[in-house]
Amino acid sequence: MIAGRDEHRDRASQSPRSPQWFGFCPRPLPGESLLSWIDQVSATFGFTRDDAAELVGISRRWGDRLSRDLYMLSRDDLPHLMFRTGLGELDLRMMTAEWLVMGPWAGCLRGRYYGIQGFDMMSSAACPDCVAESDGRWQLLWKSGFNVLCAKHRCYLASVCVCGRRLHRVDRGEISRFRCVGITAGQSRGFGPCDQKVADLPVARVEDPRVVQAHAQVFGLITSRKQRTDQQNERVWSDLAWAIHLTAELGTAELVEGTDPCVAEAFDRFCHRRESTRTRHGDVNARLKADEQDERLVMAAFLRVATALALSDDQGAQAMWFCDTVSPQWKSAPQVFIHLDPKGGLPQVFRALGMPNRPWR
Incomplete structure (x- = not known):
């Protein structure tokens, strides 16, 4: 018979190796993930990761995975974790995915x-x-x-x-x-x-100021205290997502000219892989993926272009720049599908420039 959560905690409190016996747990660092903090507890007291998670207060229901527990904390777990971490409820939830997957973004x-x-x-x-x-x-x-x-x-x-x-x-x-x-x-x-x-691990240095700016703009939207209506927030993020897909579907090396070599090379590899998957109608294979080693570099290229389109004060001028730059690509793939949202926003800017309105599939 599997012991209940309270019974397990009672037994754990009697163990000389448990955090309750020591009377303290390591303090979380600013911005640290809950999983990382659990690993620190695990290393400090010599527990396995799963045991450390349960001993600090995360309930372990049969068949649940730790990823689900770290996605959104239950109300029952909060008091135990608040005691262990020394954090308030809001700060504790900021260590999980909850605040990121529940906002307008x-x-x-x-x-x-x-x-x-x-x-x-x-x-x-x-x-x-x-x-x-x-x-x-x-x-x-x-x-x-x-x-x-x-x-x-x-x-x-x-x-x-x-x-x-x-x-x-x-x-x-x-x-x-x-x-x-x-x-x-x-x-x-x-x-x-x-x-x-x-x-x-080897990593490339960031030299391109436009990549730095794009990164700051995206995470500035998440942390900004600027008051917007829900509709405005949703429009900003839907425009950004649409611009990323547009860049991925039609982007060419010229769009990221002048960026860091590692970003340019990763985006070029992605574009070559994309073109090799196109059908004779211009459609891109729905299973197209960036190379795993290139993922963050390819996203850097996406955001460099997408933020210029979606977050610009003059979306019309940026849209014209995009169309002029990728015009050879557009001609070579005339049937590529582009979703144009009838509610307005960035897609309508492109529609005004003559981009065909084809349904997303």
């Missing part, structure tokens, strides 16, 4: 962009320098596919390990905050053993 962050997840519940990108400096603490916002760089260290985030495995996965142990950890599923894809240190 939820439609964007819940989406997938050619293999790039708006928010990855199972794994995370990383800044190797931040991981080294914080002794293995991981930021929540690294899990967002829209987060492409570290402003502090002026570097692009590492999407995956050099072997191709995802980083800091929920189904791996706390050691994954420092090293690549192989699993059976990964080995079945042809991966061999790997113990690459996260702190030593």
